[in-house]
Amino acid sequence: MGLLGLLVGLGLLVLFAFRGWSVLLLAPFAALxxxxxxxxxxxxxxxxxxxVNAAGFLAQFFPIFLLGAVFGKLMDDSGAVTSVAGFMAERLGERRVILAVVLAGALVTYGGVSLFVAFFVIVPMARSLFRAASIPRRLIPAAIVLGTSTFTMSALPGTPSIQNAIPMPFFGTTPFAAPGLGIVASLIMLGAGLWWLHRxxxxxxxxxEGYGDDVEDSAERAAADELVRERATTAREFDPAELQxxxxxxxxxxxxxxxxxxxVVVTVNLLMSLLVLPRLDVSYLAEQRFGDTTLAAVAGVWSVAVALAAAIATTIALNWARLPALRxxxxxxxxxSxxxxxxxxxLVGFGAVVASLPAFTIVRDWVLAIEGGPLVSLAVATNILAALTxxxxGGLTIALDALGPTYVELAARNGIDLALMHRVAVIGAGTLDILPHNGAVVSLxxxxxxxxxxSYFDIVMVGIVTSLLALVAVIALGSALGSF
Structure with a gap:
């Protein structure tokens, strides 16, 4: 009965979330x-x-949600995102329309701008470019997904995405975990995705086939659609309703x-991760009032938070005249946020309840018994949970909350670098999450x-297939050569 209850609870969560019910209501209900x-x-x-577990997640990661959303809104209201998109369109648009859209999305999201801010700015630019070049508008979502939701979310070293931050407290890693493998994965995703789109x-x-007919006011309707909003807010770190x-x-x-x-985001993140924090005396973290923790458990979140705060200050200073309503x-x-x-x-609270049930040992043993070793089983676990939620x-945190300590032990036992575990976990979570019910897909x-x-078939090809290829490559290279 315990395993049946686990499946029923998960089924109810997935079914009603797809129908637009709030996860704030669904998750505790499904857990019960x-x-x-x-x-x-x-x-x-x-x-x-x-x-307790939901509160623990907020205690760890709310600073990144908060600072990331504020930074994204400042970049949007100051016209900075529009400027970056226009710059890419001007430099590449006439000759390489698809590449211009992909790189515009990649540049702003790797720089820390929230996904939905990027969507609402880049879509109008993409429409204009695709219309002028007579490229079917059905390819616009795939081009934007490739630039915003693949390698800049999960693979590029130092990306400030919440997905790249989540494994850091579990594995004691930094945002730049396994940088060489991350670059290899990024090149695979970008290269394969561009090949498919040009094909x-x-x-x-x-x-x-030409551009086709536009739908008037679709962006405005999407921003006001409560169904889109509910799905979107479980997918990424920005509530699209606040764009208005x-x-x-x-x-x-x-x-x-x-x-x-x-x-500034990338530079400060790098300096904090590799130079500043390792040189600080943080012995005070062992005190009870600071949670009796270690630098390894908090350094990653600190690095991203300081980087985003520095970027916020930079945005305000450079665009003061364009922010008349700063408050x-x-x-x-x-x-x-x-x-x-x-x-x-x-979702994390739901996962914690499920992981605490005696029946979960069956699921855990099945995951750990997957052939191929810890890297393959970790990739499968994050893939499945990200797909279901x-x-x-959400899927990544549930997987690491339930199995993180076990994978740390397995890594030590098998001589696997935790930085490699970090990169596999993040790329794994960023593959099958792009199923039809994903909030980012629905919103876009x-x-x-x-x-x-x-458009969904092309999204699958550039968002799922390319990420799976990169994941296989990272596991193969990591198993043969170790982390680099």
Missing amino acids: VAALFGGEPLLANLTQVFM AEASARRTG HGHRSKRPSPVLNAIAPLV RTMDAGANA VLPAFSVAS GSAS LAICGLTHRD
Whole structure:
């Protein structure tokens, strides 16, 4: 009965989340259903397991949600994201339309701009470029997914995405874990994705397929759609409803002012991770009032948080004249972080209840028994959980909460570098999360005025297939050569 309850609880969570029900309600309900079937005490599971673990996730990662959302909103309202997108369009658009859209998305998201901010800015640019080049608009979502939701989320060294931050407390790693393997994975994703998109473009030209007809006001409708909002907030760290608040500048930021904060994010992150924090005396962390912890457990989150804070200060300083309603902009950014953070925390609470049930030992033993060693079983676990929840961050945290200590032991026993474990876990979570019910996919299609039938196959090819190829390559290279 315990295993049946686990499956029923997970099934209810997936089914009703797909129908647009709030995860804040669904996750505790599904957790209690699983506990009920297992004959476990309901109130104790709710308050002592679900809430404690959800609160623990917020305590660790809310600074990144908060600072990332504020930074994204400042970049949006100052016209910086628009400026970066326009710069890429001007330099590459006439000759390489698809590459311009992909690189515009990659540049802003690797620089720390929230995914949904990028969507609402890059989609209009992509429409203009694709229309002028007579490329089918059905390819726009795939081009944006390739640039924003693949290698810059999970593979590029130092990416400030929440997905890249989640393994750090578990493995004691930094955002730059396994940098060489991350670069290899990024090149595979980018190269294979561009090959597919150019192949699709050439095929469309041979058959005479043009741009097609636009859907008017699709972006505005998507921003106000509650169903899109509920799905979106479990997928990434920004509530799209807050894009309508604040005050967006009518003038794009000068391109150097726009790019500078993105450079600051990467540079400060690198300096904090490799130079500043390792040289600090942080023996005080062993005190009870600081959680009796170690630098390895907090350094990654500290690095990303300081990098985002420095980028926020840079954005304000360079674009002061374009932020006349600074308080409203920052309030909107702060508000945009709350629902996504609590939604993912609720998924974590659900996962903690499931992992505490006696029946979960069956699932754990099955995962650990997968042939190929710890790297393969870790990749499978993160893939499955991200697919079921439709959330890379939620699935990754559930997997590491339940199995993280076990994988640390396995890594020590098998001589596997934890940096390699980190990179495999993140890339694994960023593959099958892009299933049809994924909030980012649903939101992007709504913003573009397209349907799954129009564009989802190409999204699969550039978002799932390329990431799986990169994951296989990282596991193979890591197993043969170790972490680098």
